[in-house]
Amino acid sequence: MSRSSTVSLSRRTLLGAVTAASGYAAVASLAGAQDASPAAGEWSYTDVLGTTVTLPERPVRIVANIVTAAALWDLGIKPVGVFDWTVSNYADGNHIAWGNIAVDEVVNVGNVDGNIDPELLLTVDPDIVLTQTFDPTDPTLTNGILPDLAERIDAIAPVLVVTDMTSTDVLVDRLVELGVSLGADMDAPEVVAAREAYEAKVEEFAQVAADKSDLTTLWVNFGSDLIYVAGPQDVSELIWLGSLGLNFANADSEFATEFWEELSVEQALLYPADVVYSDVYSELLTAEDLAAQPVFATMPAVAAGQVGLWNRDFPVSYGGVTAFLETVLETLRTAETVTGDATPTA
Numbered sequence: 001m002s003r004s005s006t007v008s009l010s011r012r013t014l015l016g017a018v019t020a021a022s023g024y025a026a027v028a029s030l031a032g033a034q035d036a037s038p039a040a041g042e043w044s045y046t047d048v049l050g051t052t053v054t055l056p057e058r059p060v061r062i063v064a065n066i067v068t069a070a071a072l073w074d075l076g077i078k079p080v081g082v083f084d085w086t087v088s089n090y091a092d093g094n095h096i097a098w099g100n101i102a103v104d105e106v107v108n109v110g111n112v113d114g115n116i117d118p119e120l121l122l123t124v125d126p127d128i129v130l131t132q133t134f135d136p137t138d139p140t141l142t143n144g145i146l147p148d149l150a151e152r153i154d155a156i157a158p159v160l161v162v163t164d165m166t167s168t169d170v171l172v173d174r175l176v177e178l179g180v181s182l183g184a185d186m187d188a189p190e191v192v193a194a195r196e197a198y199e200a201k202v203e204e205f206a207q208v209a210a211d212k213s214d215l216t217t218l219w220v221n222f223g224s225d226l227i228y229v230a231g232p233q234d235v236s237e238l239i240w241l242g243s244l245g246l247n248f249a250n251a252d253s254e255f256a257t258e259f260w261e262e263l264s265v266e267q268a269l270l271y272p273a274d275v276v277y278s279d280v281y282s283e284l285l286t287a288e289d290l291a292a293q294p295v296f297a298t299m300p301a302v303a304a305g306q307v308g309l310w311n312r313d314f315p316v317s318y319g320g321v322t323a324f325l326e327t328v329l330e331t332l333r334t335a336e337t338v339t340g341d342a343t344p345t346a
Contacts, residue, residue: 045181047160048174049136055158058183059127063109063116065143068130068162068175070099070315075179075191081124083110083144086313096280099315116144118152126157130178133161163316165259168240171316172198194318201322202244208329209245214337216249218273219310221260222284222296227268228260230279230310235259237312237324246332249273249339268295272339275331276301277310285309304338306331 044054063081064072072079086097088110093103109120116129134141142161145153153159162178163171180186186195219230219238232238232248233256242248248256249271255261263270276299278285287307290296301307308331314324 043181045160045178047162048133048164049161051160053128053158053160055127058181061125061127062130062182063121063124063126063128063157064130065132066097066101067313067316068132069106070097070101070320071172071175071317072179072182072184073099073101074194074315074317074319075176075184075186076188077179077182077184079106079130081107081109081121081126083108083114083116085114088112088114095313096311096320097313097315099317099320110144114144115146116149116153118149118156121153121156129153129157129159130162131159132163134165136161136164165234165236166239167243168236168316168321169202169243171236172318172321175316176318191318194322198318198322201325205241205325205329206244208332209241212332212335213245213247215274215332215335216247216272216339217275217277217332218249218271218301219277219279220282221279222282222290224283224293225265227263227265228279229253229255229263229271230260231256231258233257237314241328265293265295268299272299273301274304274338275306275308275335277308277328277331279310280312300338304336306335306338308332 042054042056043058044052046052062069062072062077062079063083064079066082066084066087069079069082082101084097086095087108090098091103091108093101107120107124109116109124111117111120121129131145132143134143139147139150142150145159150159163174176184176186185191219232219235221228221230229250230238231253232242232251238246238248242251250256250261253261253271276290278290282289284290284293284296287302287305290299290302290307291305296302309327311324311327314320
């Protein structure tokens with residue numbers, strides 16, 4: 001599969017779409033690299049594409065894709081508008097991506113596909129629009145901004161692409177650094193507590209991964225006709241979990257650098273794994289769902305009841321990532337090797 005089709009699949013067709021924590025000290029060093037100015041007066045920021053936006057003062061009225069918006073919200077920076085496929089399809093806030101955002105305090109400026117509607121964007125009078133890219137080399141893969149509308153959107157408010165598909169720990173640091181530039185108080189008690197909980201959870205995860213070093217995992221979106229296996233070298237959270245010691249049954253696959261590898265149901269046993277994590281967008285989500293299907297029931301992890309939840313599109317904030325790690329650990333802590341002589345690969 002091409003990178004383009006892979007990303008498109010992750011965000012729409014499939015209903016969707018960091019090493020130990022480096023802490024606040026790393027954020028300070030990132031500020032220099034990202035060229036963000038947190039002081040009062042002129043505000044400047046250089047995004048992941050190398051685009052620099054300079055404004056006469058710090059932006060206050062912010063519009064952002066939902067994962068970015070949720071991360072900023074946890075730092076006390078509250079966007080006025082949001083967009084994304086998830087926002088348009090889970091408008092009531094009933095999705096992990098919303099995090100702690102108060103749904104009634106933001107405006108959805110996207111259409112049914114989650115792309116920004118310029119007319120709706122005008123209604124919130126934004127100072128800045130923040131989004132992410134699924135591929136920095138391809139303008140068509142900038143989340144929420146159709147190429148033929150990019151100039152109209154930029155005329156309403158400048159656009160910054162603030163995250164990409166790099167390791168989750170890097171994304172956390174980037175969004176904290178962005179929050180600092182926008183006025184976040186990193187000494188606020190709730191922020192300090194969230195950061196400490198995050199650092200402790202990362203340490204715990206690395207220890208559990210070391211204790212379970214004989215186990216392999218597989219991260220899958222399960223459908224009744226097709227399944228999609230996530231590439232551990234292309235999915236942000238899997239890149240990070242691998243650096244923390246987690247093993248992947250498909251680590252040596254030629255598709256390990258693709259977001260998704262498409263398989264038929266009959267190929268479900270291609271990568272025997274001790275633990276399977278089912279994508280939150282899966283048609284067949286739970287161990288019970290999978291065990292009821294003859295082919296899936298023969299997967300070692302399913303037969304052993306070692307099926308966990310992959311909460312994809314979680315907020316990339318201290319709290320959001322801590323919750324994600326705990327969800328992974330809920331299954332990993334008690335999992336046992338069930339794939340016989342299979343040799344795990346990192």
